[in-house]
Each structure stands twice: as structure tokens, then as C-alpha cells.
Amino acid sequence: MKLSKFLFGTTIGLAAGLLALYYKRDNTVQAPAKKPNTRVFEDFSAIDLSEFTDHLTLAAADKTALVLEQNDNEYVGEGSLTTPVFDLPQFKNLVASWNALTPKKTSVQVEARINQDGRWSAWHSWGRWSTKTLSASVKQDKEDPLAGIDTDTLTVKAGAGTQAQLRVHLYTGDPQQTPVLKLVAASVKPIHHDLMVDKHAVSVDRVIATPAYSQEIRDPKLAPGICSPTTISMAVNRQNADILPEELALHNFDKTYNGFGNWSFSMAAAGSMGYRAYIAYTSLDGLRRQILAGYPVGVSVQYTNDPDNGELPYVENATGDTTGHLLLVTGFTNLNGVDYVAVNDSYADNNEDAKRLYRLDQFSEAWHSRTAYMIGGNYHGYERLMQPSRETVSLIANDERTAFTVQLADETIAITPDMIKQTDTFDQRTATIAYTLDDGGQFETTAQKHFDYADVDEEGRIKLDLAEIKQVHPDATTLTVYMIRMVAPTLVGTISLTDHND
Incomplete structure (x- = not known):
């Protein structure tokens, strides 16, 4: 099958010379003779699904995105997309990117292989990735004489690569949920095109x-x-x-x-x-x-x-x-x-x-x-995703108003000291308790506000001495607490500093 069949309607190679074409969304322009060092695949409506995918289909709400196939209203457990082979300038290093939505119990995995003088490397993985569980790059890469991957960069071991191919796997552990793939890309650092040289072909002030x-x-x-x-x-x-x-x-x-x-x-x-x-x-x-x-x-x-x-x-x-x-x-x-x-x-x-x-x-x-x-x-139609995932909680004060229990609906959320203390490694339990005061200041974004970081007691309560805080900040009217958790929604609660009726 000709490469053009896949690339019709797909953004190609956003190296410096093609960035202008991308921003014009001009998909009819022919690629220049110079090989682009970056390839972006994103309009999957152009794919012949029978030839390039296995158990994937176009998303009903977004015909450019890919999702898992359904059988009897249940998603299959795994599907994959393999891009055509694409030419690249000679390179030593390759990085991969992807844009995907991963509901609970779903994940994606991106792989690449490179060609050197007609020999293909093994497929090398960037690891399982999800926004709902801890993601991990590959701990031990495959034995391969041609290439190897370290965390996020694939390196050609000797000589140079001239071609590459990408493969994406979509997984679900819940037949009612599917990942959504929006984009997969690869970029290489050319050996014979020195990116350090400033040609200054573009002027901007x-x-x-x-x-x-x-x-x-x-x-x-x-x-x-x-x-x-x-x-x-x-x-x-x-x-x-x-x-x-x-x-x-x-x-x-x-x-x-x-x-x-x-x-x-x-x-x-x-x-x-x-x-x-x-x-x-x-x-x-x-x-x-x-x-x-x-x-x-x-x-x-x-x-x-x-x-x-x-x-x-x-x-x-x-x-x-x-x-x-x-x-x-x-x-x-x-x-x-x-x-x-x-x-x-x-x-x-x-x-x-x-x-x-x-x-x-x-x-x-x-x-x-x-x-x-x-x-x-x-991405058009994805606006609701642009804010962080947050849930509102109640903060129940003790009699002295120095410790607060976190309550989500009818569930008490206990926060243990080891969740917020420094440890040798972070894990699924890691959390941050940040709080900020509303004292009349104006800020473009929440992150520009002044934040302090709270501790917890042995009973799993947030330690906040409201009398002391009010003394230091007499103009403050409200205290907002953000309990930020590893791969979980942030819990947000507010405390009035003007009365004692929390």
C-alpha cells in the first residue's frame, strides 16, 4: 500500500520548514525534498483500518480519533495501530509523543523501531501510560544490537538510523471503557543538519x-x-x-x-x-x-x-x-x-x-x-478536559479549630503522615496538602497565589490553626485547601475565617 494513502489528511513532519504549513492546516501541500525530522500522525480517519490497525475503530464523537472496537456493546481488551514506515534524515536519537485520553482501567503503550542499512531493530517501548494509575517507563529494555531506549529517548547504538515506524497499543480492563488516541509522533536529531546553527530565517520581536x-x-x-x-x-x-x-x-x-x-x-x-x-x-x-x-x-x-x-x-x-x-x-x-x-x-x-x-x-x-x-x-470538542480533575469536600473542624477531617460525601478521607512526608521514592499514596487565603488579591491563575503546605496528625486530620492564621492574615476571609493526590482527583475544601460555623 502506498504511504500517501495513510498520510492523506494527516499532518506531516513539523520540522522548522513545515511549521508554517501546519498552522495553515494546509494538507494538500506536497512535502519538500528535504526529509522532515519530525512526523506527526493525528487524523486517523485517513487510515485503512483493515491494513494498519487491529481491533481499533474511529471514535463516534471524533472521527479523527481512534478507540477500541466493540463487540455486543463491550470494548475488546486490546487493539493496536502500526504506522507505515517513514523516512527520516540520518539520526542517532529518537523521541516519541502521544496524546490520549485514558479513563479508569485503561492505558496506552507506544513503541518504535528503527531501520539501519536495511536492518530493522526490535520494537522498543516507552512503557505503559495512563492518567488513572501510576505510569512507568521500561525498567529493562530489550536486548538489541541496533538500538536501545533509556526512559524517553531511543538511541541508535552504532552508525545511524534512516527510517522509523511507530506502534501504539490501546488497553482496557473495563469492557465499558476505552482509551482515545488523538496523536502519535516521532522526532529525531539529525546528524548532518546542525540544529545549533542559527540561520535566523525567521525574525520576531x-x-x-x-x-x-x-x-x-x-x-x-x-x-x-x-x-x-x-x-x-x-x-x-x-x-x-x-x-x-x-x-x-x-x-x-x-x-x-x-x-x-x-x-x-x-x-x-x-x-x-x-x-x-x-x-x-x-x-x-x-x-x-x-x-x-x-x-x-x-x-x-x-x-x-x-x-x-x-x-x-x-x-x-x-x-x-x-x-x-x-x-x-x-x-x-x-x-x-x-x-x-x-x-x-x-x-x-x-x-x-x-x-x-x-x-x-x-x-x-x-x-x-x-x-x-x-x-x-x-482540540475542538475537548474543552471540558482543560481543567484539573477536582472534587469538593467538607472540612470538619475539631472544637479548637486546629485540625480538620476531610469528608467526601459520606466517606471520611484519612491522610496519613507518610503520604505527605518526604520519602526515598514516591508511590500511589503520595499527596500534597496546599492551602491559600482569599485576602482580596487579584491573580490571573490560581497558581500565582501564595501557597503554604499543611501537615496532618496521627488521626488523619489536616493541621490548621485558624486563630493563628487569622492573626497573621487579618484581612483573609476564606481559606481554600487543595489535597492533591497521585493520579487521583484533587480534593478541594473551603473554610470561612469570618465565623465559626464551618
Whole structure:
């Protein structure tokens, strides 16, 4: 079967040269002779299901998305999509992305294989992923002389790859539920096309207004490792979401990696909120095109603010040293003849200081990975997904109003100290208890408010001394508590500070 049969109506290769075509939604344009380094498959209505899928069908409510087949009104347990083989410029590294909805008891798994000189590698997996259970990248990769995967990056062991193929599995443990696949993508870092070179084919002088958050002031047990979810929360909250960095983090945890920075999982988390999101290797011009289109871009960097460091790229005005960090590029500008990149850098002491300008030449060296979070607009019809999953609870005070029992409907939710304390590893029980005060201040997003973090007692109650809080904040009228849980809805309760009738 010809490749064009699959690609009709499908977005192709969003490398720098094709980004403009994507934003015009022009699917009739022929791909250029130069092979794109990124392939995005997203309009599955173009697929010949009998040839490229097994037990999958088009979603009734969205003819571009894939779901599991039904037999007698029950979904089958597993189905798969295999893309056609696609050509790529010679590469060593490949990253994969997917956007999917995963109701309870459902999950997805994305795999890829590469071709080198006519030899195909084994299929390598990015692990099982879901927003309802703990996700995990592969703990032990397959033995393969051609390629291997480490967390989120497939690497060619010797020589270079020239082709790739993607495979997606959809699973359900509930015959009444199905995952929904919206997008699958792959991007490679070309060997013979130096993305570090700034061709400056695109000029832009624009900074996109975007809320800025510091990860350093978030829950202390999470703060050191949540640059990726903090970056994503800034990007989606600029549009129409209103999620806390901790909420995104606890839905973006990689159990195997024991962290929140898996690039592929990060884009899947954004996709699960209804945003078109994928990771790509790109250039400064690729960033400029995204800014022109109105979308900030997350990038992976390393830097130092010490010019005598000698080991890390020096960035004047940076906040410290980091060997691996995500920040959000919000624009480009020129001041007094010097080109700058505007960023929201969560490695700042507070939200206000997170907005920074880095010299373009220094930023370019710090962005040596050339990986970027391409977080686009909303999927039409998926608007209800763009807010975090939250449930309202009652907070029942003790007589002294110093401890509060959490009650969801008729169920008492006990929170044990080990759920919110620092541990060697995080797990399904991990939770954060954050609270903020309504004292008349105005904020664009909830995450820009000042948050404190509460403890619990041995009886599973939240410890909050209202008299003490009121003394410190006399103008506050309401206290809102967010019990943020790993891969579970956030529980939200409010307490009046103006009366004693909670």
C-alpha cells in the first residue's frame, strides 16, 4: 500500500520548514525534498483500518480519533495501530509523543523501531501510560544490537538510523471503557543538519504574556524535581486551564524513573488535558515560528550563572547551576542591539523573578539538547478536559479549630503522615496538602497565589490553626485547601475565617 494513502489528511513532519504549513492546516501541500525530522500522525480517519490497525475503530464523537472496537456493546481488551514506515534524515536519537485520553482501567503503550542499512531493530517501548494509575517507563529494555531506549529517548547504538515506524497499543480492563488516541509522533536529531546553527530565517520581536511560577516555592518534597510539570502548567494556564504545578506533577510521575521529567510522559500529560502536544528536536527558528503562532515553548537546558564554572554553559542573569532543567520560552526581543530570549524560568526564588531575559547566544549554548515541548491549541470538542480533575469536600473542624477531617460525601478521607512526608521514592499514596487565603488579591491563575503546605496528625486530620492564621492574615476571609493526590482527583475544601460555623 502506498504511504500517501495513510498520510492523506494527516499532518506531516513539523520540522522548522513545515511549521508554517501546519498552522495553515494546509494538507494538500506536497512535502519538500528535504526529509522532515519530525512526523506527526493525528487524523486517523485517513487510515485503512483493515491494513494498519487491529481491533481499533474511529471514535463516534471524533472521527479523527481512534478507540477500541466493540463487540455486543463491550470494548475488546486490546487493539493496536502500526504506522507505515517513514523516512527520516540520518539520526542517532529518537523521541516519541502521544496524546490520549485514558479513563479508569485503561492505558496506552507506544513503541518504535528503527531501520539501519536495511536492518530493522526490535520494537522498543516507552512503557505503559495512563492518567488513572501510576505510569512507568521500561525498567529493562530489550536486548538489541541496533538500538536501545533509556526512559524517553531511543538511541541508535552504532552508525545511524534512516527510517522509523511507530506502534501504539490501546488497553482496557473495563469492557465499558476505552482509551482515545488523538496523536502519535516521532522526532529525531539529525546528524548532518546542525540544529545549533542559527540561520535566523525567521525574525520576531514578541513576548507572549504568560503566567510565571517558581518551582522553588512549591511543596518542598516535590520542588527540586518538578521543572517539567511547572513549565507545562505555565504553558496551558496561558490558554484556558487553571492547574497547580503539583497537580500536573502528580499526574506526570514515572514510577521507573522515579521522577517527573520524562519528556514523553510530559507531553502525554498536556495532551490528556485536551492540548495538542508533542516533543520535537528543532532550532531557534523553530522556536521563533512557535512564538509567532502564539505558543510559548518548553525547552531542556543546562547552565551556570558562574562565568568561571568551566563545565556548564554560562548564562548571565540565570539563577544558579543546573545540569538538566526545563524552562518556558515566551518570546524574543532586542535591547540596545543585543538579542534576547524571554523566558519563564521556574528555577527562580519566587514567581515574580521567574520572568527573565537571557542573551540569545548564551541561551543557545545552554539549549544544547535542542528538544522542545510543542504545546499547541485546544482540540475542538475537548474543552471540558482543560481543567484539573477536582472534587469538593467538607472540612470538619475539631472544637479548637486546629485540625480538620476531610469528608467526601459520606466517606471520611484519612491522610496519613507518610503520604505527605518526604520519602526515598514516591508511590500511589503520595499527596500534597496546599492551602491559600482569599485576602482580596487579584491573580490571573490560581497558581500565582501564595501557597503554604499543611501537615496532618496521627488521626488523619489536616493541621490548621485558624486563630493563628487569622492573626497573621487579618484581612483573609476564606481559606481554600487543595489535597492533591497521585493520579487521583484533587480534593478541594473551603473554610470561612469570618465565623465559626464551618
